[in-house]
Amino acid sequence: MTNMITLRVDPKYTMDLNRGYSLILKDAIQNKELLESEGELIRLVDQHNRYIGTGYYGHQNKGIGWILTTKEHELIDQAFFTKKVKVALSHREDFYQNSQTTAFRVFNGEGDGIGGLAIDYFDGYYMVSWYSEGIYSFKEYIYKALNELVEYKAIYEKKRFDTKGQYIDQDDFVMGTEGDFPIIVKENGMNFAVDLNDGAMTGIFLDQRDVRRAIRDHYAKDMNMLNTFSYTGAFSVAAALGGATKTTSVDLAKRSLAKTIEQFSVNGIDYEAQDIKVMDVFHYFKYAEKHDLKFDLVVLDPPSFARTKKATFSTAKDYPKLLADTIAITEKNGVIVASTNNASFYEKI
Ligand code: SAH
Numbered sequence: 001m002t003n004m005i006t007l008r009v010d011p012k013y014t015m016d017l018n019r020g021y022s023l024i025l026k027d028a029i030q031n032k033e034l035l036e037s038e039g040e041l042i043r044l045v046d047q048h049n050r051y052i053g054t055g056y057y058g059h060q061n062k063g064i065g066w067i068l069t070t071k072e073h074e075l076i077d078q079a080f081f082t083k084k085v086k087v088a089l090s091h092r093e094d095f096y097q098n099s100q101t102t103a104f105r106v107f108n109g110e111g112d113g114i115g116g117l118a119i120d121y122f123d124g125y126y127m128v129s130w131y132s133e134g135i136y137s138f139k140e141y142i143y144k145a146l147n148e149l150v151e152y153k154a155i156y157e158k159k160r161f162d163t164k165g166q167y168i169d170q171d172d173f174v175m176g177t178e179g180d181f182p183i184i185v186k187e188n189g190m191n192f193a194v195d196l197n198d199g200a201m202t203g204i205f206l207d208q209r210d211v212r213r214a215i216r217d218h219y220a221k222d223m224n225m226l227n228t229f230s231y232t233g234a235f236s237v238a239a240a241l242g243g244a245t246k247t248t249s250v251d252l253a254k255r256s257l258a259k260t261i262e263q264f265s266v267n268g269i270d271y272e273a274q275d276i277k278v279m280d281v282f283h284y285f286k287y288a289e290k291h292d293l294k295f296d297l298v299v300l301d302p303p304s305f306a307r308t309k310k311a312t313f314s315t316a317k318d319y320p321k322l323l324a325d326t327i328a329i330t331e332k333n334g335v336i337v338a339s340t341n342n343a344s345f346y347e348k349i
Contacts, residue, residue: 004042005035007043008029011046013027014046017044017052023060023062023066024064024067027062039135040134041055054076055069056135057134088113092104102121102122106119106121123183123186125152125176129160131161179197181197185204187204187206215235215238215242216241219335220241220242220243223297223335224296224297225247225295225299228299230276231251233247240264246275247275248295249274250277257276257278260276261276285329293329295329298330299337301339304316304341316342
């Protein structure tokens with residue numbers, strides 16, 4: 001293959017890469033200066049020039065790319081991408097057959113062999129998330145693969161790679177027939193209103209599916225539930241459907257009020273019997289203490305990082321305080337469901 005750049009891996013990192021770790025960390029490469037433009041293919045070798053793997057150049061968090069194959073002579077071409085998508089689809093066959101769940105992830109980044117790419121399914125619509133300029137340069141391959149392998153109403157995409165790795169705001173429609181959003185998808189029998197062309201978020205985070213089900217089926221019955229950082233209130237819906245006596249949803253974004261009312265309504269839940277607060281969670285803790293409010297079940301699902309007018313919140317730094325504040329308003333023998341999407345977060349609290 002022409003134009004392939006050979007990069008030398010620092011000995012400290014070769015073992016991980018040889019064992020199947022596929023993120024190419026910035027610090028792992030000794031001759032980074034050879035890299036020119038995102039999307040170019042790179043060949044990794046160790047100190048003795050022994051082949052490690054072939055990947056692509058693309059900035060994503062602490063990485064500068066992903067290994068795509070460890071077979072030296074495998075071509076990174078249309079057939080390669082089509083095969084990866086096809087295998088991923090076959091692993092989700094049970095979901096496609098399940099009438100109670102019509103929204104799920106069909107392609108999960110490096111887990112399915114292509115770091116930097118995720119594809120979600122929402123009842124006939126596909127949403128492709130691109131996590132770097134580099135992976136985005138392969139888009140024709142991925143869209144061709146989808147066109148070959150699945151039927152769809154439409155495809156939408158999220159470019160999640162501005163300078164800070166954030167979503168680039170644009171019209172996200174790619175091809176097909178545009179949806180009339182919100183559409184209602186199902187997850188384990190629960191309904192969720194979803195909009196695939198309204199900014200970075202869709203209305204539901206699919207990776208919390210099992211948590212929502214566990215809350216509904218095992219933790220909510222007869223409980224007074226508090227949902228912090230509630231966004232559209234998906235956890236509150238699960239709790240209400242699971243028999244919670246009441247739910248309280250707290251999020252400071254103004255849009256969360258209408259969105260939460262909508263999620264309750266599409267599930268036939270009377271939203272007026274629930275509490276929805278547009279408020280900073282940390283103010284809500286003070287409010288709850290002042291009014292002697294206590295909860296049996298509390299969900300914590302903060303963003304990794306958030307900035308409000310008055311303060312910044314980061315999970316790495318502030319989770320212990322968040323937990324302490326939560327414990328103060330949780331009933332004895334109550335349950336706290338604590339979640340984070342910060343991948344570098346360990347049990348250090
Ligand atoms: N738990 C939600 C997802 C949370 S997304 C779900 O299951 O769908 C993170 C949310 O935190 C966003 O909606 C954002 O508006 C909110 N948020 C960020 N900082 C906040 C703060 N200090 N107080 C309340 N909400 C906050």
